Amino acid sequence: MINLFERFDLNARTLYDTLRLSKQATTTLVIEDDGFLPEDIVTPYRFFADMEIAPHAKPLYFNEVPIPRFWEIEGNNEVAWVKDMGMTRAKINYRQDQKPRVVSHVDWYDAHGRLQFVDHYTEQGVHFAQSVYDLEGTLILRKYLDQQGKEVIYENFVVRSIILNWKGKTYHFQHKVSFILFFIKALNLTDHRFIINSLGLPYAVLYNLETPGHDLLFWQEQSGGNVPGNMQLMLQGKSTRQFDVVVPDANEYQALTASMTEPERQHVHQAGYLYDYQKKNGYTMNILIMTNSDQIHHLPSIIEACPFATFHIGAVTEMSSNLTVLDQYSNVKLFPAIEIETVNKLYQLCDVYLDINEGGEIINAVRRAFYHQLLILAYEEIAHNRTVTAPENCFTKADGAQALKEALKDIQQKKRFFKVRETYQQQHVNQTDIKTFNALMSQLTV
Incomplete structure (x- = not known):
């Protein structure tokens, strides 16, 4: 099939x-x-461009993006910018599910700060496509390039036509359906x-x-x-x-x-x-929080209410004093400016994920927790990924996290309670078994 x-x-x-x-x-x-x-x-691109993946190919990192002489790249773990004498000329976008600062695409701006075109890169660092925009910021065309830089596919979004250069011939398609039919027949x-x-x-x-x-x-x-x-x-x-x-x-x-x-x-x-789980839940009270925000409501009281648990708190940036002060608790371990290897180890170690931090989700943290079969408990007002977070495992922060604290105590006292909440999570994502x-x-x- x-x-x-x-x-x-x-x-x-x-x-x-x-x-x-x-x-x-x-x-x-x-x-x-x-x-x-x-x-x-x-994909049509891989097939018609005869794409070959070099055995030792590496992704493009933010400081490897080609730029004109005398221009500079400034960046952090979330985004990078290309600047010319202080003027922003491009935004470098990272692939969030990869190692830090891996480039997926670069938005290039004209002298007036308007989006002009976007360069797209592969996981192997190949510049494989370019999207062009008009003065109103509307996508008008995209061209796909082979590994030698030759144009293979040209898609016009204004008239919705496609031109294909393949095996020495040029093919014109009036719409995308006919192009994909040609692809399937090929x-x-x-x-x-x-x-x-x-x-x-x-x-x-x-x-x-x-x-x-x-x-x-x-x-x-x-x-x-x-x-x-x-x-x-x-x-x-x-x-x-x-x-x-x-x-x-x-x-x-x-x-x-x-x-x-x-x-x-x-x-x-x-x-x-x-689901392709990376490990089985060990039903321990090793608890993980991944955050770039120091706004984590009621965290000190949660830590104090759960001396039986060890809280592992990671951030891809340096931590403010609001977080570093938590180091005073014997059951807290802090990981500022965390490396991806440490992230992987923590997901293997921990069995509970608390999605209770304000701000955005980092490193696809909640979905990563799901695929490592961590039990995900969240604040109702904050939950970053409801697709994998069961409604029964969401708690209000308005009561001082009292319900969340009770849930943590329950799953620590009886494995049966832990498994009940795990079942909520499995049912929420419509999990089945291979036989069925x-x-x-x-x-x-x-």
Whole structure:
């Protein structure tokens, strides 16, 4: 089977991991290449540019961005800037899930501070694309370059056309659907079954694919109880290709099917996800907080109320006195200007993550906690990532964190309470097991 995703966002990655962990034999195609995709994924850019990954290639770091002579680069762990005599000429954006200060793209400004173009880089430090904007800041074109700097794909967002230079020939496409159809045919995949997770471009491609087939839509969005028009069209079974719909979210499955006819419901199925956890929870009271803010409400009282716990507090920057004063507690360990190796060790050590700091989330901390199977407890008013944080594990800060303190005491006193909150987390992310998932896939791929 062939996965056809428009983008490799969190939903696509979760589905990709589920299919991989369930040992489903799939090839994954991603239409929009951001330069940081897993090596086994095929994209139009990688295919038509004949992209080869050098064995010892390294990402581009902020101080390696090519700049004109006499210009300077200033940066910190969150962002960097290119300056000319004090004037900002570019913003260097980091890839957040990589090592610190790895460049994903650079925004270049004209003399008036307007966005002019963006240079895009791969995980191997290759300048592979450039996006150009008009004076109003609207994206008008993007060109993709091979490793020799030659233009391979030229996408015009004004007229929505694409030009492809491939194997000595130039191809013109009036719209993106025809371009992706050409891509699929070039890969000789037209006779395969497809898995999509969008009713947008991927569905439009399959709708226009002339060969008959039976495909799957994994519906990962929220419908509000209203069946989308394209899903109704899909389930009518009048097109060349037939579809079944799989809904991982149990609540969304109920909402969708409640608005469907019986013939439509027969082609809609409920399933969950498999997760690639990095470790098992050890049910210890090693607690982790990752923050770049010193505003962590009621933290001293939480520490004092939980002498049985060890609090590991990390920051990618230096810490203010509001945090360093916590060093007076014997059950607190501080890690200012933390290195990525130490971050990895702490996620292996700890079994509880407190998402209670003001300010933004750093280093994808909450999702990282989830994939290391830490129990995530958060302030309701702050929770940075509700996708992986169960509502039952959110507490108000208005009561002086009293409910959070009681929860910490409960999970320390009885492992059963710890497991109950762990179950809340698993149910919230629609976790299933391999046997159940594969039973459904066997039913749908006969």
